Every structure is written in C-alpha cells, then in structure tokens.
Amino acid sequence: MSTKVAGSAIKDGYKNVRVYLQGQPAWIKAGNLVYASKGNIAKGNIVLIDLRSKKKSAAGRIPRSVTIPYDTLDDRLDDIPIKAPVVLYSDSAEEANxxxxDLRDEGYKKVALVSGNYAGWVKAGGKTVKGPVVTxxxxxxxxxxxEVGKADFLKVASGADTSAVILDVRTKDEASAGGFKNAIAVPLDQVGSRLAEIPKDKKIYVHCxxxxxxDMAAQELKKNGYKAFYLVANIECEGNDCDIED
Amino acid sequence: MKKTLTKFIPFIIMASFLVTGCNQDTSSTTTATKPAMSTKAKKPEGMVYKGKVVGKSNKAKSISIVVGKGDKAKTVMVKFDDKTKGVEHAAKGHASIIYYEMRDGQPWATVVKPKLAKLPKGVTAIETAELKSMIDAKADFTLIDARPGKRYAAAHLPGAKNIGTKEYKKKAPSILPKDKNKLLIMYCGGPT
Incomplete structure (x- = not known):
C-alpha cells in the first residue's frame, strides 16, 4: 500500500514524499488514462485491440491483437465482453483516448492503453506480427x-454429477418463481443459522x-468447514427452467 | 446499547488512526478492535469490525467483511437495515469500519464508515487535479504504484513505476532517484 511504501522511503532518507490517497480508482473516475505494462500486453488475459486500419494492422501489429478500426468500434461493441480487461492502441493518441x-461510457471498467501507442510498443522493443488481420x-x-464454472455447475444441476449439491441463497420471494431442481434453498441471511440443512460431505455450489x-454465502460456508464454491452468473428461473448467463 | 457504543467512541477513533489506508487484494491489514477495557463488554469480540468488505447484498441486506490479520483473518457477516447509517461506504473491495450491535445473536450494523488512512510523518497528501497537472506538465518527480505487480501490470497511471509494499528494499535502489530531495509520489488502489 502507498502509505507503507511512503514510510519506507521516509525511513530511507527521502525528504519529499507525497501520497495520492484516492489512488487509481479516483484517477480513472476523473476520466484519466491508465496504461498496461508490456508483460500484460504480451501475455495477460486481455482483449487487445488495434484501432488502426486493417491495412496498417496487416503490415505490422502487436501479437494477439484483434483489429477493430476506430470507426467500426461502435458496431463491434457486442463482441467485446463487458467484463474483459481491454487494452487499446492506435497510431493516433487522440483516437486511442x-x-x-467511448468504452468507459459503454460500461467497460478495465480499459487501458499501450504506452506510446503502436510506435511506443515498437520503440520499447515489443514483438510485432504481420499478415492477415484477426477480427x-x-x-x-x-x-x-x-468460483465454480458454469459447465461444472450445470453438471450438478442436471444430476450428471452428484459430488456436489446446489445451494440457492436468493430470498424466498426471488426463489418463488422457480429454481434449479434438487437445489437446497436457504436465503443468504439464514445460511449461518440453518447449516444443519446443508450436507457437509459434498461440495456446495452456491448461486443467487x-x-x-x-460469494458471501460460500465464504460463510467455508468458515464452517464446507467445501463451497460460488457461481458468477445472471440467473432467472421459471419453474425448474433456469436461464444462466455468464 | 447506544450508550455503550458512545463510551467506546474515543477508543474506536483512536484505534482507527492506528490503521493505515489503501487496501490490497492479498491480505487484510485490519483487525477487529477490542472494546475498551474500562467496562466489561457483553461481547468479548468487540463492537466494531474493520477490514475489507468482500461483499454486500442490497437484496439480503447484509455486508461481508474480512477482519483480523493473516491466519486469524475471517469473514463476518453483518446485517443492515434502513436505520443503518452510511451503508454506501460499504462496497466490495473497499476498507470499511462497521459499528454494530447484537440482535438475536446476529451482528447488525449501526454505522458504516470508510476506513481512514494515516499518512506517515513528513508525508503530505496530493489530490487528483494536482497530480494530473504535474503529469501533464512533465514535472520532475517519480511516481510509484504501490500495488501488487499483477494489478500494476493490468493498468497504472502514466509513467508510474511499481514498488509493492514488501518490495521496497529490492526495487527502490533501481527505481528511486539517488537525490533524496527529489519528489516521490506514491499511490495504490485507494483507501475507501
């Protein structure tokens, strides 16, 4: 944390130390730019977007780039997962900014740039590839x-995997429209007091x-000695027919 | 219960100043503060939780918060209702102080506050606007991102170098200027 590192610097003899307490979240909230580091651009689990023309991109781009010329970005928004960390570069700083x-306005929370854009990458000795663009x-x-993945969760929901049970921690109201077959329903606020209803000899996959x-219920269960995992997905049920969107 | 809480407030405030801000994602830096020793508290675990909020559900009206350090870290669940003050300060991933009382064997939040950060002696704070203008003006200073390497790699402020909390000795000599009068600015993931 910043205050600890600041303390270390003071101890080390630095006389002029300041701390930006609000930190990166406030920086981003104020509409300012952030940058991904080279290693993350090369290997991280990101969506790397080349905003330049397809022609330029074909002639040389950062490996793993998806080419989406800036004027087509709007049309491709549906293809860019909203939860993905997105890293952008262009040959125009203005366009990249x-x-x-645009992406932040659309609800993307993790949007960073390649420092110095394409030229900056090349100058920093970053690898490039050429050839037909990837879209x-x-x-x-x-x-x-x-977390439990959707596929594993579904195996238990369908009864194909019996090594785990599903725990539904929605409120009684929410659960009244329906839920997974064979799920145990205990609203989150009652999990702690109704542990007796939850089997201890099986894995517990929790959903809301x-x-x-x-997530909170799984932590509560783990605290009580359960092997609990949680599902991150939007779930809507009608009867035993549940729609899972991850 | 309210009266008991009022008695504790000076201690709670004192204790809150002992805690530094800027949460991290690796471990919680906080503790569940014990109540004052002057009176015999009904609940030995104390009436305030401090730590990182790991979840909040408005539907179930509950907040999960990690209290305690290292091996003793544990998640507790606190209920809230319409009377709870400052519920907006409890947000996932942010450090909070939750004052609570016991009802039917369950903790209920009475007041939620953002956890205050304490600056080491000799260190001053800087705000977004000033930092932005200094970066834009290419002012002569070293900007340090004090978060874990992974977070830094994902995204950092322009020109920032990474020195994580436990990496000072290892990294400082190569990153910080030799001249100890030069300005250093540190930041991390925010205090609240």
Missing part, C-alpha cells in the same frame, strides 16, 4: 478464487441472481 472514453475475439473470463450473495 477517445476510444477509452474474432476469443476471451474467456478466468474463474476467481472459489448475480453472484454477489453466492
């Missing part, structure tokens, strides 16, 4: 710690309507 603003985006969110409460 505008694209950051398809293949990005998959990596599961967070303690988005994942926020499932």
């Amino acid at each position: 505008e694209a950051v603003e 398809d985006i293949n990005w998959k969110r990596k599961l967070g710690k303690g 309507t988005t994942g926020a409460r499932a």
Whole structure:
C-alpha cells in the first residue's frame, strides 16, 4: 500500500514524499488514462485491440491483437465482453483516448492503453506480427478464487454429477418463481443459522441472481468447514427452467 | 446499547488512526478492535469490525467483511437495515469500519464508515487535479504504484513505476532517484 511504501522511503532518507490517497480508482473516475505494462500486453488475459486500419494492422501489429478500426468500434461493441480487461492502441493518441472514453461510457471498467501507442510498443522493443488481420475475439473470463464454472455447475444441476449439491441463497420471494431442481434453498441471511440443512460431505455450489450473495454465502460456508464454491452468473428461473448467463 | 457504543467512541477513533489506508487484494491489514477495557463488554469480540468488505447484498441486506490479520483473518457477516447509517461506504473491495450491535445473536450494523488512512510523518497528501497537472506538465518527480505487480501490470497511471509494499528494499535502489530531495509520489488502489 502507498502509505507503507511512503514510510519506507521516509525511513530511507527521502525528504519529499507525497501520497495520492484516492489512488487509481479516483484517477480513472476523473476520466484519466491508465496504461498496461508490456508483460500484460504480451501475455495477460486481455482483449487487445488495434484501432488502426486493417491495412496498417496487416503490415505490422502487436501479437494477439484483434483489429477493430476506430470507426467500426461502435458496431463491434457486442463482441467485446463487458467484463474483459481491454487494452487499446492506435497510431493516433487522440483516437486511442477517445476510444477509452467511448468504452468507459459503454460500461467497460478495465480499459487501458499501450504506452506510446503502436510506435511506443515498437520503440520499447515489443514483438510485432504481420499478415492477415484477426477480427474474432476469443476471451474467456478466468474463474476467481472459489468460483465454480458454469459447465461444472450445470453438471450438478442436471444430476450428471452428484459430488456436489446446489445451494440457492436468493430470498424466498426471488426463489418463488422457480429454481434449479434438487437445489437446497436457504436465503443468504439464514445460511449461518440453518447449516444443519446443508450436507457437509459434498461440495456446495452456491448461486443467487448475480453472484454477489453466492460469494458471501460460500465464504460463510467455508468458515464452517464446507467445501463451497460460488457461481458468477445472471440467473432467472421459471419453474425448474433456469436461464444462466455468464 | 447506544450508550455503550458512545463510551467506546474515543477508543474506536483512536484505534482507527492506528490503521493505515489503501487496501490490497492479498491480505487484510485490519483487525477487529477490542472494546475498551474500562467496562466489561457483553461481547468479548468487540463492537466494531474493520477490514475489507468482500461483499454486500442490497437484496439480503447484509455486508461481508474480512477482519483480523493473516491466519486469524475471517469473514463476518453483518446485517443492515434502513436505520443503518452510511451503508454506501460499504462496497466490495473497499476498507470499511462497521459499528454494530447484537440482535438475536446476529451482528447488525449501526454505522458504516470508510476506513481512514494515516499518512506517515513528513508525508503530505496530493489530490487528483494536482497530480494530473504535474503529469501533464512533465514535472520532475517519480511516481510509484504501490500495488501488487499483477494489478500494476493490468493498468497504472502514466509513467508510474511499481514498488509493492514488501518490495521496497529490492526495487527502490533501481527505481528511486539517488537525490533524496527529489519528489516521490506514491499511490495504490485507494483507501475507501
């Protein structure tokens, strides 16, 4: 944390130390730009977008780039996963900055730039590739710690996998329209007091309507010695017919 | 209960100043503060939780917060209602102080506050606008991102170098200027 590093610098003899307490979230909120580091651009689980023309992109681009010329960005928004960290570059700083603003306005929370844009990448000794451009985006969110993937969850929901049980922590109201077959329903605020209803000898896959409460419930269960995992997905049910959107 | 809480307030405030801000994603830097020793508290675990909020559900009206350090870190769930003050200060990933009381064996939040950061002696704070104008003017200073390397790699402020909390000795000699009168500015993921 910044205050600790500042303390270390003071101890080390630095006389002029300041701390930007609001930090990066405030910086971004004020509409300012942030930059991805070279290693993350080369290997990170990101969507890397080349905003230049297809012609320029074909002649030389950063490996793993998807080519989306800036004037077509609007049309491609549906293809860019909203949860993905997006890294952009162009040959025009103005264009790249505008694209950051556009994406943030559209609800993308992690939008960063390549420092110095394409020229900056080349100058920093970054690798490039040429040839036919790539336009398809293949990005998959990596599961967070303690999360269960949709596929694994569905195996249990369908009864194909019996090593786990599903715990529904939505409110009684929410659950009244329907839920997964064989799920145990215990609203989040009652999980702690109704542990007896939740089997301890199986894995527990927890869901709610988005994942926020499932996360909290899984933590509560883990605290009590369960092997619990949570599903991050939007869930709507009618009877036993549930729509899962991750 | 309210009266008991009022008695504790000076201690709570004192304790809050002992805690530094800027949360990290690796470990919680906070503790559940014990109540004052002057009175015998009904609940030995204390009436305030401090730490990183790991979840909040407006539907279930509950907040999950990690309290305690290292191996002793644990997640507690606190309920809130319409009377709870400052619920907006509890947001996932942000450090909060939650004052609570016990009802039917469950903690209920009475007041939620953002956790204050304490600056080391000799260090001054800087705000967004001033930092922005200094970066734009290419002023002579070293900007340090004090978050873990992964977070820095994903996105950082223009020109920032990375020195994580535990990396000072290793990285400072190559990153910081030799002249110790030069300005250093540190930032991380924000205090609240």
